[in-house]
Amino acid sequence: MRTTKNPAGQRTRAVIYCRISQDRTGAGLGVDRQRIDCEALAERNGWDVVEVYVDNDVSAYSGKKRKDYQRMLADLEDGTATVVVVWHTDRLHRSPTELERYIDLCEQRGVSTHTVQAGELDLATPSGRMTARILGAVARQESEHKGHRVARARMQKAMAGEWGGGIRPFGWGLPTGETKTVVDRKTGEEVEAPVLDMNKAVPEEAAAIEKGHETLLAGQSLKSWVRWLADKGFLTPRGNPIGHVEARDMLLRPRNAGIAVYKGEEVGTGLWERLVPVEKHRAVVAILKDPNRRTSPGSTPKWLGSLIYRCGIDGCTATTRVTKAGGSKRPGYRCLTNHGGARRADKVDEYVVDLVVERLSRPDAADLLAPGPDDLNVTGLQQESEAIRRRLTDLAALFGAGQISMVQFTEGSDVARAQLEGANQQLARAATRDPLVSLVGAPDVRKAWNGLELEQQRGTLRALLDVTIRPARPGRMPDGSYFDYRAIEIRWKRQGALGPSSRSV
Structure with missing residues (x-):
């Protein structure tokens, strides 16, 4: 009706x-x-x-x-x-x-x-x-x-190492020379678009991913790679600028190392071209996920010890930053909590640099280098990781079939994951580059130090020593200056750093 x-x-x-x-x-x-x-x-x-x-x-x-x-x-x-x-x-x-x-x-x-x-x-x-x-x-x-069918299809593709669909990942999608008809998102009109092979790497983007890994392994920051990408004109697959979050996600992708993932779990080896070795991927992931190295994507530090030197007032463990607060005419290191006074930034940095240069100029400086990867069987570690991942998959299948209990599944998974984490850490060590390498053995250590970028100097500082700024004594010091060097407390991290001629205070 x-x-x-x-x-x-x-x-x-x-x-x-x-x-x-x-x-x-x-x-x-x-x-x-x-x-x-x-x-x-x-x-x-x-x-x-x-x-x-x-x-x-x-x-x-x-x-x-x-x-x-x-x-x-x-x-x-x-x-x-x-x-x-x-x-x-x-x-x-x-x-x-x-x-x-x-x-x-x-x-x-x-x-x-x-x-x-x-x-x-x-x-x-x-x-x-x-x-x-x-x-x-x-x-x-x-x-x-439909949801079950889609999930099952995605899981099967992941287990087979195939491309699972979605937005083209940065680094892959080489044109095959063929075209297909698609609808333009903006105009709604049908247009011809190239057919992409998601297993083939795009040379320029693959080189950019490798550059990102080398940048972090050299002790530089993620922000420096973001700036490099912008300078070279790289954009996301959707045509947007690559920011800090996008860059971090790009470097964390297991796909870079040819690792297939399903629901956040590594399930095998992909069929696509590998952009970086597995050990390099593990090392970069370890760097990016290390809470001690994670910094704000805000302003770039301009001083050696910004957010590295620690405040030593009344047991405070906060780091310091450089500021002219309190009416000071010169930049000074002040606790992030703003309590206590500031110490002249140029004097503190000069003193710390002198200590580093003096120690790395000594004949036994090579003793400070971290153990290299020569003692690691990278191939064996990769095979061990693959075997552990297969064991995790088998455990899940046994539990799904009702052949083991939840307790057995949980205990077995916990042990396997702990073993996998250990193997991954060893793989990461195989690609980690000691920031001291470029300084130890240099004919002129100070000249080599001055040739480093600030981010590399800060990486060396983190690796070699801890600096704590204690309250200074008032008045003139024995050397005639008014700067209390003894209030700058140094703790060397590397075994063998101290010696007869070390200037520890």
């Missing part, structure tokens, strides 16, 4: 709701087709469409908030319309909870629902509500089955 006018002779007010779960092209063509069909249904019934609500690329099953759907409910509550037009009921709901709320609202406000594909749903009657619930249950079952 057509409902074109209400008892007062006015035309019926209707709203249209359109939704598509996944818009791969970004052109919105799916919701456009729904809207056209819904407008045609409203036209046939003589309804006035007062609003069209669109949720594009939003799944009802996922639980993600649908802004326009919520806006439609609020408008129906306010009496905006008495008819909702939708292409199919599964465009409205795939959650029983959502459906029941919608039914209650329609009963309270006298709203009827009409669909292009399933006809009218009279939610004011028991049979209409039953029909809506049955259709909702069927739609939810379809979503669950």
